[in-house]
Amino acid sequence: MASAPATTFFPKYHPPPPCHHFHNLRSSPPTTIKCTSSPPIITATTAGDNGHPIPSLLPFSAKYVPFNAVTDESYSLDDIIYRSRSGGLLDVQHDMNALKQFDGKYWRTLFDSRVGRTTWPYGSGVWSKKEWVLPEIDNDDIISAFEGNSNLFWAERYGKHYLGGMNDLWVKHCGISHTGSFKDLGMTVLVSQVNRLRKMNKPLVGVGCASTGDTSAALSAYCAAAGIPSIVFLPANKISMAQLVQPIANGAFVVSMDTDFDGCMKLIREITSELPIYLANSLNSLRLEGQKTAAIEILQQFNWEVPDWVIIPGGNLGNIYAFYKGFKMCQELGLVDRIPRLVCAQSANANPLYLHYKSGWKNFSPVKASTTFASAIQIGDPVSIDRAVYALTNSDGIVEEATEEELMDAMAVADSTGMFVCPHTGVALVALMKLRERGVIGKTDRTVVVSTAHGLKFTQAKIDYHSKAIEDLSCKFANPPVEVAADYGAVMDVLTKYLNKVS
Numbered sequence: 001m002a003s004a005p006a007t008t009f010f011p012k013y014h015p016p017p018p019c020h021h022f023h024n025l026r027s028s029p030p031t032t033i034k035c036t037s038s039p040p041i042i043t044a045t046t047a048g049d050n051g052h053p054i055p056s057l058l059p060f061s062a063k064y065v066p067f068n069a070v071t072d073e074s075y076s077l078d079d080i081i082y083r084s085r086s087g088g089l090l091d092v093q094h095d096m097n098a099l100k101q102f103d104g105k106y107w108r109t110l111f112d113s114r115v116g117r118t119t120w121p122y123g124s125g126v127w128s129k130k131e132w133v134l135p136e137i138d139n140d141d142i143i144s145a146f147e148g149n150s151n152l153f154w155a156e157r158y159g160k161h162y163l164g165g166m167n168d169l170w171v172k173h174c175g176i177s178h179t180g181s182f183k184d185l186g187m188t189v190l191v192s193q194v195n196r197l198r199k200m201n202k203p204l205v206g207v208g209c210a211s212t213g214d215t216s217a218a219l220s221a222y223c224a225a226a227g228i229p230s231i232v233f234l235p236a237n238k239i240s241m242a243q244l245v246q247p248i249a250n251g252a253f254v255v256s257m258d259t260d261f262d263g264c265m266k267l268i269r270e271i272t273s274e275l276p277i278y279l280a281n282s283l284n285s286l287r288l289e290g291q292k293t294a295a296i297e298i299l300q301q302f303n304w305e306v307p308d309w310v311i312i313p314g315g316n317l318g319n320i321y322a323f324y325k326g327f328k329m330c331q332e333l334g335l336v337d338r339i340p341r342l343v344c345a346q347s348a349n350a351n352p353l354y355l356h357y358k359s360g361w362k363n364f365s366p367v368k369a370s371t372t373f374a375s376a377i378q379i380g381d382p383v384s385i386d387r388a389v390y391a392l393t394n395s396d397g398i399v400e401e402a403t404e405e406e407l408m409d410a411m412a413v414a415d416s417t418g419m420f421v422c423p424h425t426g427v428a429l430v431a432l433m434k435l436r437e438r439g440v441i442g443k444t445d446r447t448v449v450v451s452t453a454h455g456l457k458f459t460q461a462k463i464d465y466h467s468k469a470i471e472d473l474s475c476k477f478a479n480p481p482v483e484v485a486a487d488y489g490a491v492m493d494v495l496t497k498y499l500n501k502v503s
């Protein structure tokens with residue numbers, strides 16, 4: 001096993017490629033390993049501690065295998081395939097023996113050395129972990145907005161005031177990102193691979209998805225940057241205006257349908273099996289390779305200390321598995337010695353996983369999801385149900401749910417402590433609150449809540465709440481503006497009242 005090199009390595013500088021990138025700043029990095037694409041040859045120029053080359057390295061590689069099944073079946077990542085022979089889910093399996101040629105310290109040092117750099121593509125939070133994501137792709141084929149590296153916010157006031165003196169509470173702001181949600185992490189990987197496949201003359205005319213808003217925004221932005229047509233199926237009147245305008249602005253072919261997300265998902269699966277359109281939903285396991293880097297990033301941000309809990313809102317249920325996979329790879333490759341307990345949080349109006357958990361994982365039945373302010377997780381028949389169950393059962397996990405009143409109140413309270421979170425983050429905060437109340441999560445437990453989208457995508461929900469304009473909700477934390485005449489005395493009156501209240 002090789003130990004950490006004296007210097008960090010980067011692939012050799014390539015001249016700027018003909019394709020479009022969001023971020024074009026490329027500098028010639030200190031080259032100690034040369035990775036080429038297809039297959040990746042690591043020429044034996046890796047500097048060891050003493051500067052001597054380490055010979056005979058296995059190349060890093062990955063392939064599709066059936067998810068959680070013992071079989072010889074496998075496929076190249078250059079194949080266009082979403083399901084195993086038996087119709088089950090697929091997973092991207094890395095050559096762990098190749099990765100294990102380097103110890104945990106080596107990987108920690110390497111990943112840390114890339115944070116905040118402009119060197120293409122390693123400054124991205126996703127591509128800084130390229131060897132663990134898509135090791136065989138050529139850097140020139142990557143479409144990146146330097147996604148990831150999102151803020152891990154110490155929610156000091158929220159934890160101390162609203163969660164019984166919790167002092168080690170953190171919010172991972174995955175929504176502070178190029179298109180305003182964690183979907184960018186997976187989409188950079190998927191669209192980069194499509195870019196590669198198209199250059200290989202694979203018959204792909206475009207990329208398509210069903211969406212509750214965020215997947216379509218990410219898909220259309222990355223496709224627009226690559227010059228690849230994108231097609232998005234949206235449930236009419238079920239996503240926010242801010243989400244709807246994103247694919248429109250990015251030039252996607254937007255199909256608005258009188259159905260729900262599950263109806264759109266069923267159709268896109270049928271269409272992509274007939275037409276040369278690549279499926280971009282998280283049924284496609286490539287997406288999860290990018291999303292898993294958020295878990296690695298959390299460990300990195302804690303200086304490779306493992307939090308006790310990570311709470312994630314769940315809808316189509318790819319992300320909970322992506323987090324599990326990121327943590328698990330870090331454990332298996334020796335970067336950390338354990339993984340956190342995972343909590344998946346659902347809206348009570350769209351809670352098939354919660355019901356399944358409550359049944360002791362006995363029977364899974366899809367539900368008809370009803371309207372929820374957490375509209376991006378209004379999903380009744382999640383494609384990644386098997387992945388989610390696997391992630392939760394292997395991390396001593398828990399599932400919780402939140403009612404509309406609970407999630408909107410939690411969002412409002414979080415905002416009042418300086419955040420500006422989406423309703424889905426509200427769902428996760430409710431799960432935390434319930435687990436704190438039951439004493440499952442302790443006061444000093446280090447806990448991370450994953451915030452999945454930017455609050456600015458959900459301003460209408462916030463406006464309705466603060467205007468107390470929501471039927472059946474008391475909106476008890478509403479903070480409507482005070483309307484007052486433009487008159488010195490009137491302003492003094494309201495201000496005096498306010499100052500007396502807060503002092």
Ligand SMILES: Cc1ncc(COP(=O)(O)O)c(C=O)c1O
Binds near residue numbers: 181282314318377
């Ligand atoms: C904002 C937001 N939060 C949470 C989720 C849930 O993620 P997943 O579908 O991977 O469970 C989604 C999408 O489904 C989302 O858009």
Ligand SMILES: N[C@@H](CCOP(=O)(O)O)C(=O)O
Binds near residue numbers: 211318
């Ligand atoms: N919330 C998602 C729903 C689809 O999830 P995906 O991860 O399978 O693409 C969205 O924003 O569309």
